[in-house]
Amino acid sequence: MAVTRTFSIIKPDATRRNLTGAVTAKLEEAGLRVVASKRIQMSQAQAEGFYAVHKERPFFGELVSFMVSGPVVVQVLEGEDAVKRNRDIMGATNPKDAADGTIRKLFAESIEANSVHGSDSEENAAIEIAFFFKPEEIVG
Ligand code: GDP
Numbered sequence: 775m776a777v778t779r780t781f782s783i784i785k786p787d788a789t790r791r792n793l794t795g796a797v798t799a800k801l802e803e804a805g806l807r808v809v810a811s812k813r814i815q816m817s818q819a820q821a822e823g824f825y826a827v828h829k830e831r832p833f834f835g836e837l838v839s840f841m842v843s844g845p846v847v848v849q850v851l852e853g854e855d856a857v858k859r860n861r862d863i864m865g866a867t868n869p870k871d872a873a874d875g876t877i878r879k880l881f882a883e884s885i886e887a888n889s890v891h892g893s894d895s896e897e898n899a900a901i902e903i904a905f906f907f908k909p910e911e912i913v914g
Contacts, residue, residue: 779809779912780856780893781902786844787887789813794847797890800877801851804863810850810912816842824905833886840886848906852914857899860892
């Protein structure tokens with residue numbers, strides 16, 4: 775299996791509860807390596823741009839407001855089959871449906887405040903990584 779990269783966000787509900795380390799530990803236990811990481815306050819324009827794919831969905835405004843409600847930690851993760859590996863340890867979007875041991879089952883507050891974002895394909899991972907990181911900020 776090839777070593778690939780994916781993009782992760784530790785969302786405001788998790789940074790507010792001081793869970794950056796706890797979430798990152800779950801990612802590392804799952805075989806992912808943090809090869810870039812920074813804590814940022816997303817602007818409204820950044821959040822709207824990042825989630826543009828969801829702009830027709832009824833929760834778009836709420837989602838953008840949530841994502842700018844506090845700091846987030848954006849990360850690039852590396853590992854074998856990184857996109858799937860990260861989606862597996864994240865768990866289902868709604869924590870009520872998330873499997874035991876997943877980040878969302880352990881930590882998420884709601885379907886919106888669900889602690890983590892993870893790219894859903896390698897193509898989107900590349901786009902999302904480039905949205906937040908310059909190549910020289912990623913050190914594998
Ligand atoms: P993900 O890939 O598992 O993060 O899920 P989606 O791509 O479907 O949704 C993106 C994000 O929008 C989710 O992680 C949630 O933060 C939020 N979200 C998804 N569904 C809902 C919803 O029904 N209501 C609200 N308020 N937020 C939602």
